[in-house]
Every structure is written in C-alpha cells, then in structure tokens.
Amino acid sequence: MSGTSADGIDGVIVEFRHGRLVALVGHLHYKYPDALRRRLIEVSIEQPAITLGEFSSLDARIGDTFADATLALIAAFNVDPATIDAIGSHGQTMFHDGARGLTLQMGDPNRIAAATGIATISDFRRLDLALGGQGAPLVPAFHQALFSDAEEDRCALNLGGIANITALPADGQRQVIGFDTGPANALMDEWALRCTGQPFDDNGAFAAGGSPDEQLVTALLSDPYFSRPAPKSTGRDYFRLEWAVRRYPAMLTLRPQDVQASLAQLTVCSIAESIRSALPGTARLIVCGGGARNQELLRLLAAALPGVVVETSARHGLAPEFIEATAFAWLAMRRMTGQTGNLPSVTGARRAAVLGSVLVPPAPA
C-alpha cells in the first residue's frame, strides 16, 4: 500500500485463519527512489499534461518499486514465498474523483507477480465505481471486522494525506457508514515542506508553536465539500495548498506557524463535525495511519470531541501505520475466498462485490 502522502510503500505479511486476522508476521516501510517520488507527487498533485510514454514508464517504475518492496519484505522476515497465498497491491493513487466515477492507481501488478511468482491482486476500486459507487473508502469493511463492538458506538479514523472515518454503531441495526472527511496531513505536509524543508511537521511541533487564525479556518471550512452529504470521497489533487490560497489569499501574509496551526484546526474541525453527524453517540475514536504519530493532532482531536475516548489502533492490537496495508491484505483474502470487499452503505455502490483482479504467474523456472 502507498497512500496519498506517497511517503513510501507500507508492506505487511499477515496470517488469516477462517477469515480472521491472527498474526502480523512482518512489516516493512520501503521508500520510493527520490526522483520517482518527486515526479509522482508532482503529477498527482499538479496534474500536468504528460505523454503516454511517460505515463507508461511511471506505471512500470512504480510497479517495479512495489515488486522490490515485496521482495525486501519477504527476505527481511525469511518467509518462504511458497507459503504466501496472495499479494494484495493497492498501487499508487494518481487521480481520484469519486463523484465522476474516476480513479487511477498506478504500479503495474504484472511486475509484482512476475518478480515474486505469487498470485497478485490489484485494481480493488474500479468495480465499485462501475457499480455506481465512489470506489472509496474501502478500508471501512476491514475497520468493521477489526474494531466494531457490540456494546459501544465507535468510529475509526484514518489519518493519511486525506482523512476518512468509519462509523461503527454498536447494534447491528444501523448501517456502517464511512467517507473521506477532507484533508488530514496533505495540506500540513505541503506547508511544512514549504516553510521548514521537512516532508511533514514532526509530532505537530510547528503547528503547536502557532495559533489558528479564525478567519482562515472559517474560509477553508466553507468549501462545499465539507457540508456535502456522504457518500463522498476526495483526493490530494483537490485538497492542495493552492486550494487554500485560492480560498483565502491573505493566508500568505500570516505567520507561518499560525497557518500550520490553522491547517491542523481545519483537519480537526472537519473530522469532529463529521463524527458528530455520522454517529452522535460515538464513545471511542480509534485512530490509524501516519497521522496517529502526531501527538499534537491527537490532543486537538480529543479537545474537539469532549466525552470521546481518543486512542490509536495500537490499543486494539495493530499499530496505526500497519492498518491500511493490512486492509489490502484482508481485501486480497476476501478476493481469494470469494467474499465481498466494499460496503454499499459507504461507497454508494448498487451492491456489494468481490473486488480486485487476480494475476496468477507461472511457477518460477
């Protein structure tokens, strides 16, 4: 899995028994080569015109990097490839507009299958789109399997480049809903890079040194995306710094740390509001994704949600940075066992479907 932050590829080896996660066997974070990362971020955020030749080359190079990450993971934990039933590869999202039924994940899975000799499942999103859904988020079904509770209304929150929530009502009557709430780290990462040269605001220290500018936060929150009803999904090509500057040009005259604090506030307010409307009785918020490492963000979330226990997924047995990758291993398991992967109540698809295309490579010579 590589998310919209494109900070690198997260790989996990996990074991399922009777459809349930029983063990995390190994994990690896594999960095993109610098030049490839720079170009794929440029292409996915700025959406410049590129030639079909470069497009194909990006697809192949991303696929090769995913294959290298997989081989490194298998080698690091000394696992016999013959014991691995399948690889689930999400690929790198280069474009996503759920409302228009469009999504593009790159990273040719044929290269992963050929390099590893292991059945490889990819293209998890487009059948859901073809069934009228948003194709996203897909993690909620896994959140439900992992975090739902019979006694307590809970929400799971993924803090990647974009934030998405899954509302998990205690009783089986009310439907699970989930959607992208807007930016999580995308804008903060861009602003941190521009002002500090660092790819993200480590532990939120830069944001903590400023105070939010109310007018800026209000101007950003007035974007119609935030009040649009679910199902909805979005991408980094929408929530980019240019979007914020367009909505409030004076932000460039504010103190940089106050802008960062405002962007953190935007993330927190949009999430808190989404949780209140999706599941007002939420007693516990389980935070996943790289943003769960940001203590300042967790503190602000807890402050915005009085009465809600805010904790990371580590309290439930799986560290926040492994959740998304494990979700795509879970989806691969669902594909191999003929079980559905999407939740129509989340994506808006006409029906639940078995997701993903399977490539079965020839046995190694």
Ligand SMILES: Nc1ncnc2c1ncn2[C@@H]1O[C@H](COP(=O)(O)OP(=O)(O)O)[C@@H](O)[C@H]1O
């Ligand atoms: N120590 C940290 N402090 C603050 N933010 C962090 C920290 N570690 C990770 N992050 C944030 O998490 C992001 C990566 O999270 P990830 O879940 O991989 O997102 P994505 O799925 O979009 O790739 C980074 O871009 C950064 O914003």
Ligand SMILES: [Mg+2]
């Ligand atoms: Mg990532």
